[in-house]
Amino acid sequence: MSTLLETKNVNKKFGGLAAVTELNLRVDEGEIIGLIGPNGAGKTTSFNLITGVYTPTSGSITFAGHDITGMKPHGITRLGVARTFQNIRLFKEMSVLENVLVAQHMRMGTNILEATLRLPSYMKRERHIHERARTLLAEVGLSEHENAKATSLPYGKQRRLEIARALATEPKLLFLDEPAAGMNPQESVELMEFILKIRDQFKLTIVLIEHHMQVVMGVCKRLYVLDYGVTIAHGTPEEIQNNPKVIEAYLGVE
Known part of the structure; x- marks a missing residue:
């Protein structure tokens, strides 16, 4: 299994604020990877860096053998990267x-x-x-x-339409930003089945941001956890569930 996406020591600062610090992701072909963390952890900023919405302050991003660091979004899309958004952005x-x-x-x-x-x-x-x-x-x-x-x-159907629009660009790598947001438990189960289906049918690699832990644990092979822009843990869902740093980030400490 070959590496499709890799970020090395990617940083993003907005003025004096470090939104992402030393982001090191590796995504292999065919995987479904989860990017999780509390609100404000830097997850969507990480998506924006990889898809060209933001330019990294430092570090490098490689996709399918191409250095895409600082490349414009349309160029990254042509190479085979598509995404959905946290707030649905359909042509109304x-x-x-x-x-x-x-x-x-x-x-x-x-x-x-x-x-x-x-x-x-x-x-x-x-x-x-x-x-x-x-x-x-x-x-x-x-x-x-x-x-x-x-x-x-x-x-829920608007979410599916946004995914269909992303699939229309013929991606190799699909980023899903909180696809289960606003869904009830039954819709979330259907979403898990849907994500697995499109991964296999369209031969996709998928990275998703999600707060719905049932979805994350149900479809992701590996997880990266961010907190205040820093990667605090990486591993299987089982490893992440029992990681003291992750528990502290979500629940705090006494």
Whole structure:
């Protein structure tokens, strides 16, 4: 099993505040890795550093053999990294189908002349992305909603649509930022099954931030724990559950 993503001594400071300190992650192909920790621990900041939203103050990030340190988000996406967000960011005025279609255009390879003249090559690619978008909606159970406005969907289905849109970019590595947020226990169980399904079906590697411990312990092979931007523990779910530093970070000490 080869390493797909590695961060080495990654730091991020905002003014005098150290948001992330010496982040060292290793993610192997096919793994589902959890990034956990209390609120404000630096988890989403870590996602933002890896996906190009922020540039590290120091350190390096390597993905699939490419140095992506400081690369722009669209360049990282082209290499095969996709993400969802803690706060759902769908295109609100677009339909469910259009949300998935727009994510595929970066892979079309169409030039302006082809699109303007609607040449046969362009129309063929357009048909292909429509077919693929509908296939992705079927995979996440949203086929019957393709013409609905994205924001009209229930919360759990909006989460699935955001994942479908990420899958449309053809990622190798998928970051999920609190996918179980706002879900009830039954929805959380279904989410675990869904994450395992898409990992196998799309040959993905997945890193997720999650506070719902049932989900984390149910799908993750390894966990990294952050606290105040510092990695305080790394190991299997069982090891993390019994780690004194982790217990202290979550529960405090007397």
